[in-house]
Structures are given as C-alpha cells and as structure tokens.
Amino acid sequence: MITTGRHEILYIGILLFAVSMVFYFCRARKTAFYILISGLLVYTLYLLGRGWVGGVFLINPIVEAPFLLPWCIGMIALVKGILNREGDWGILLIGTVMASVFAMFYAKGIIPPTPNKLTVWVPLFFVPEVMGHALFFCGALYAVASGFGKNKDMDFHNLIIWGFVFYSISQVTGAVWCYLGWGNTFRWSTRHMASAAIWTLYAAYIHLRFLPGFTRRGKAWFALAGGLIVLYIGFSGYLHELRFPRIGG
Amino acid sequence: MxxxxxxxxxxxxxxxxxxxxxxxxxxxxxxxxxxxxxxxxxxxxxxxxxxxxxxxxxxxxxxxxxxxxxxxxxxxxxxxxxxxxxxxxxxxxxxxxxxxxxxxxxxxxxxxxxxxxxxxxxxxxxxxxxWQRTPLNIGETVYIGEKPVAMTVQSIKHQYFPEHSGLRGRVEQMQVVLTDERGRELPLSFLKPVSFDGTMLQLDMRPNKQKAVDQPPLQIDGKDINEYCNKAHIYHVQPQKADKQLTLLSINDPGxxxxxxxxxxxxxxxxxxxxxxxxxxxxxxxx
Structure with missing residues (x-):
C-alpha cells in the first residue's frame, strides 16, 4: 500500500490532531472539528499501511495498541463532536495528541507473529481492548476537566460505562483466542492478571452509584485513579514490547 | 442468620x-x-x-x-x-x-x-x-485420549511466510497428521483444536530442552527466551532449527x-x- 513504511503520513496525522486541538482551544470549534476529521483520515491511511510492513498483509500491526490508541481517542472525540458540536469534545484532543506523540517515538516495525497470533481473534481482541482503554482515559480526562465533578455537563460516567462494555468484550474474545492459541482461557501471566485487574477495578467503579457515601466528586477521583492505573499497565506493556526484535523499522 | x-x-x-x-x-x-x-x-x-x-x-x-x-x-x-x-x-x-x-x-x-x-x-x-504435552516427531508414537490410543506421527508440514516478505524463513502454519493403527487420519494445525475422545488436542511450540544442553539458550537482552511470554524467536526456524520442539497439547478442561x-x-x-x-x-x- 502507498502509505506502507511512510512515517511522514503518521507525522502529518499527528500534526493535524495538534492543529485541531489549537483551533479548538482558540474557540474555532467548527474548524477544529473538520481538521480532526482530516487527521483521522490521514491516520487511518497510515494504520492501514502498517498492514503491509512485513511485506505481506497482516492485521496485527494495524491493531498494535500504541498505534491504535490515538485513533480510538480521536474517534471518541469525533463521535462526541457529532453528538454535540458545541460540547466539550475538544478536551479529548489532548489525549489524542499525547497518545499520538507516544506513537511517533515508538518502534514502527512489527513483532514477527507466531502461528497462534495469525487469527481473526487478534483484531476481535485488540480493537475492543484498546477502545476500552481509550474510553477509560477519556473518562479520566473528563473527570479532571470537569473540576472533579463540579461541572455536571461533562459526563465522564457514560464514557467509563462504555469503556467497561468494550473492555468486557475484549475479555471474552481474549479468552477464546487464548484457549485456541495456548490452551487456557486465562493464563497466570503479567498480561492476563493486569488485564483482569483493570476489569475488576472498573467493575468496582460501576457499583459506586449504589454507595451513598460516594459523591460525584468521589467518582471523579476514582475515574482519574483508574485512568492512571490503566496508563501504567498499558504503557509499561508497550515499553516492555519495545525489547522484542522487530521487522520493518 | x-x-x-x-x-x-x-x-x-x-x-x-x-x-x-x-x-x-x-x-x-x-x-x-x-x-x-x-x-x-x-x-x-x-x-x-x-x-x-x-x-x-x-x-x-x-x-x-x-x-x-x-x-x-x-x-x-x-x-x-x-x-x-x-x-x-x-x-x-x-x-x-x-x-x-x-x-x-x-x-x-x-x-x-x-x-x-x-x-x-x-x-x-x-x-x-x-494439560499434557507430548513432543511430536515424525514416525514416533504418541498416546492420546482418556483411554490412551496409540497414534503415529505420519507427517509434519511447515508453511512459511512468502520468500519475498520480511518474514521469510518464519513459520506461518503447520500441519500435522496423526494416524491410528487402522490408518485413520487425525489432522492438526495451529489455532484449530480437535476434540478426540473427550480430549482437546492442539499444537504448540516449545524450546527444546535437550538441545539446549548442547547449545547456549536463545537470549533477548541477556535474558533466556523462556523468561519471555513472546516466543517469536522459537518460530524462526533459521538458523536455530534445533532449539524448538513441536508439541501436542492434550487438554481436559471441564470448566x-x-x-x-x-x-x-x-x-x-x-x-x-x-x-x-x-x-x-x-x-x-x-x-
């Protein structure tokens, strides 16, 4: 594909995200919105191009978390922008830019996939997992931006609920893939236990509304703490994978 | 109460x-x-x-x-x-x-x-x-199922990534055929578990411990490959051919x-x- 191995496409996408953010905070929301759409289109082309990095098409590099995460946060901002153009969707551009700057410095090559990683379960696991992470980050961002719950228009709760739905989907598809590839639905490894820890953490969060002592402010702090834990778990995993040999960059 | x-x-x-x-x-x-x-x-x-x-x-x-x-x-x-x-x-x-x-x-x-x-x-x-692991080598007999049935490893075929790709020399898929004494075939490949007499059978690749005695273990950043969950090196058949072992994983998982x-x-x-x-x-x- 024409965008394969062309990292300048990635940089253009990131630049467009950054410009969109600047326009948004300069109150040119309409312009910011259309620049975000352009950025997402360019970034999508780069992601698709990653499919051919190994010289043969593979879905694995497209859904590699450090590269998919900015796209997911950008898509959440887009959807929120579509639902309410005058709303606070632009706050999420901060997350999009931060995640895409990380992608900019991340290793661009692919980890050679083993036979048990060449399956449709790979996108079925990674897409909802990364979307879940993205929604948790967005929830945390909204919780902070709302002044820890003071601004009631900024609904971080719904973002986290949808994050929990996506994350639960990834737990199911991940379990199926794990069984087919390794013979267990759950493995006692760092990856699986950390993933289960995130799930139980947000399961605890969704029970908060039944605890009268927990105010909206308390929930917002929980959302921030959750986002930071997901950030630590997710990004320590991405950094760990930098040590694996790669092909194509 | x-x-x-x-x-x-x-x-x-x-x-x-x-x-x-x-x-x-x-x-x-x-x-x-x-x-x-x-x-x-x-x-x-x-x-x-x-x-x-x-x-x-x-x-x-x-x-x-x-x-x-x-x-x-x-x-x-x-x-x-x-x-x-x-x-x-x-x-x-x-x-x-x-x-x-x-x-x-x-x-x-x-x-x-x-x-x-x-x-x-x-x-x-x-x-x-x-979970039981059995090494698979052509011509050898393996015993599978609840009431162990003897089966012979008839063939092991490797399918590699295309030569023109950056992944050349790496295994994309494997096909193993087991046969029983009547000549009935049981084909196996990665990600396609087969149910046999109440037991799920699937393929996996493991480092060859016997060969590792003769050769230094594969390492990444000074750490033995077994210390990592990613096994990309094991599936790269060239040049560490002797360091990997195809295994049959027999699983009985009532849950x-x-x-x-x-x-x-x-x-x-x-x-x-x-x-x-x-x-x-x-x-x-x-x-």
Whole structure:
C-alpha cells in the first residue's frame, strides 16, 4: 500500500490532531472539528499501511495498541463532536495528541507473529481492548476537566460505562483466542492478571452509584485513579514490547 | 442468620471485595513480571497441586494467590446473595411493571448470576483441568485420549511466510497428521483444536530442552527466551532449527464450556441492557 513504511503520513496525522486541538482551544470549534476529521483520515491511511510492513498483509500491526490508541481517542472525540458540536469534545484532543506523540517515538516495525497470533481473534481482541482503554482515559480526562465533578455537563460516567462494555468484550474474545492459541482461557501471566485487574477495578467503579457515601466528586477521583492505573499497565506493556526484535523499522 | 445474610449481600462489601481482587491481581501481575517461567507452570498444573508444591518454599512470591482466591470466593457468595435479593424484590413488583421494563430491570441480576457461572467455571478449570504435552516427531508414537490410543506421527508440514516478505524463513502454519493403527487420519494445525475422545488436542511450540544442553539458550537482552511470554524467536526456524520442539497439547478442561457459554450470554445481555438504558434515557430527554 502507498502509505506502507511512510512515517511522514503518521507525522502529518499527528500534526493535524495538534492543529485541531489549537483551533479548538482558540474557540474555532467548527474548524477544529473538520481538521480532526482530516487527521483521522490521514491516520487511518497510515494504520492501514502498517498492514503491509512485513511485506505481506497482516492485521496485527494495524491493531498494535500504541498505534491504535490515538485513533480510538480521536474517534471518541469525533463521535462526541457529532453528538454535540458545541460540547466539550475538544478536551479529548489532548489525549489524542499525547497518545499520538507516544506513537511517533515508538518502534514502527512489527513483532514477527507466531502461528497462534495469525487469527481473526487478534483484531476481535485488540480493537475492543484498546477502545476500552481509550474510553477509560477519556473518562479520566473528563473527570479532571470537569473540576472533579463540579461541572455536571461533562459526563465522564457514560464514557467509563462504555469503556467497561468494550473492555468486557475484549475479555471474552481474549479468552477464546487464548484457549485456541495456548490452551487456557486465562493464563497466570503479567498480561492476563493486569488485564483482569483493570476489569475488576472498573467493575468496582460501576457499583459506586449504589454507595451513598460516594459523591460525584468521589467518582471523579476514582475515574482519574483508574485512568492512571490503566496508563501504567498499558504503557509499561508497550515499553516492555519495545525489547522484542522487530521487522520493518 | 439474617444479619449474616444482609452483611453478605451488602453492595459496600461487593465494592471492597472487587477492590481487594484488583489489588491481588495487580500484585500478582508484578510478581509474574519478575518470574514469567515460574508462574507459567501454574497454567498447566491443577491449582491445589501447584500450591501444595510451592506454598512453603515460595510463599514470599505467591502469597497473593490464596488472598485472591479468598476475595473471589467471598465475592461469589456476595454476588449470589445480592442478585437473589434483588431478583426477589423485582418479582414482587412484577405485576406493576411493563414486560420490557421488567426484563431490563432483571438483567443486572441475570448478568451477576452468569458472572458467578464464570467464576465457578474458572475454579473448575483451575482445580480439575489437565494439560499434557507430548513432543511430536515424525514416525514416533504418541498416546492420546482418556483411554490412551496409540497414534503415529505420519507427517509434519511447515508453511512459511512468502520468500519475498520480511518474514521469510518464519513459520506461518503447520500441519500435522496423526494416524491410528487402522490408518485413520487425525489432522492438526495451529489455532484449530480437535476434540478426540473427550480430549482437546492442539499444537504448540516449545524450546527444546535437550538441545539446549548442547547449545547456549536463545537470549533477548541477556535474558533466556523462556523468561519471555513472546516466543517469536522459537518460530524462526533459521538458523536455530534445533532449539524448538513441536508439541501436542492434550487438554481436559471441564470448566471450559461453562466459561464460554456464560461469557457469550453476558456479552449479549450486557450490550442489550446498556443499549436499552441509553435508549430509555434518550426517550426521557425528548419528553
């Protein structure tokens, strides 16, 4: 594909995200919105191009978390922008830019996939997992931006609920893939236990509304703490994978 | 008794048990990061046997595991009591509610019962499951199934990535054919488990320990390849051909179907529940 191995496409996408953010905070929301759409289109082309990095098409590099995460946060901002153009969707551009700057410095090559990683379960696991992470980050961002719950228009709760739905989907598809590839639905490894820890953490969060002592402010702090834990778990995993040999960059 | 029932069904307890489980799992993930190969043995050993072997000698690194099981067991009781109490309350109000609204209200309780099924399924897997590995070499005989049946490894075919690609020389797929004494064939390949006499059979690749005695082990950043969960090196057949061993993994997992069916049902019901709630909220906004 024409965008394969062309990292300048990635940089253009990131630049467009950054410009969109600047326009948004300069109150040119309409312009910011259309620049975000352009950025997402360019970034999508780069992601698709990653499919051919190994010289043969593979879905694995497209859904590699450090590269998919900015796209997911950008898509959440887009959807929120579509639902309410005058709303606070632009706050999420901060997350999009931060995640895409990380992608900019991340290793661009692919980890050679083993036979048990060449399956449709790979996108079925990674897409909802990364979307879940993205929604948790967005929830945390909204919780902070709302002044820890003071601004009631900024609904971080719904973002986290949808994050929990996506994350639960990834737990199911991940379990199926794990069984087919390794013979267990759950493995006692760092990856699986950390993933289960995130799930139980947000399961605890969704029970908060039944605890009268927990105010909206308390929930917002929980959302921030959750986002930071997901950030630590997710990004320590991405950094760990930098040590694996790669092909194509 | 009533006090105990109420205490067990408390939502506050549910919240703190979930936080406790989170902390235990997170702690476990940190220990597993330090010693991947040690904890990976638990994946193919029944939990009680593994714990009996390690609880004294390795307590300092596995203490979180019994703690996790205590939290999960209490959570199981808590979920059961909570969901049952809620269901009884709803059933009493059944006649006052429209059918659809009743089912939407009932859904969280059903989802909690299904989650209970998943926890039980995992517990059955961890305690009653069995995993057996057999090296596969052409011409050799392997014994598979509950009443062991002798089968010969007829062929092992490697399918590599295309030569023009950057992944050349790496295994994309393998096809193994086993034959019994009547000549009946049992084909196997990666990601396609085959059920045989109640046992699931699948392929896996492991480092060859015997060969490793003669050769230095494969390393990444000075760490042995076994210390990593990613096994990309093992599937790269050139030039470390002697360092890998194709194995047949025979699995008896009595908890599997409970887990998978409950997972699938939870997914469908949870999505339906959140969509229904979102639709109801949107409807309420318009009126």
């Amino acid at each position: 009533i006090t105990l029932w109420r205490a067990l069904g408390s939502l506050k307890l549910a919240f703190w048990l979930l936080i406790g489980a989170t902390a235990s799992l997170f702690t476990g993930s940190l220990y597993a990061n330090q010693d991947y190969s040690f904890f990976s043995t638990l994946n193919e050993t029944p939990l009680h046997i593994w714990l009996a072997a390690h609880i004294k000698s390795d307590f300092d690194i596995i203490w979180w595991l019994p703690v996790l099981f205590i939290f999960m067991t209490l959570l199981g009781f808590n979920i059961f009591v909570c969901a049952l109490n809620r269901m009884i309350r709803l059933l009493k109000k059944r006649k006052k509610m429209a059918g659809n609204r009743f089912f939407v209200k009932l859904m969280p309780s059903i989802i909690h019962f299904l989650f209970l099924v998943i926890i039980t399924g995992h517990f059955i897997t961890f305690t009653l499951g069995s 599997l179907y409970l887990i998978l069916w409950a997972f699938t049902a939870i997914l469908i019901l949870m999505t339906w529940y959140f969509v229904s709630v979102a639709a109801a909220r949107s409807k309420a906004k318009h009126f």
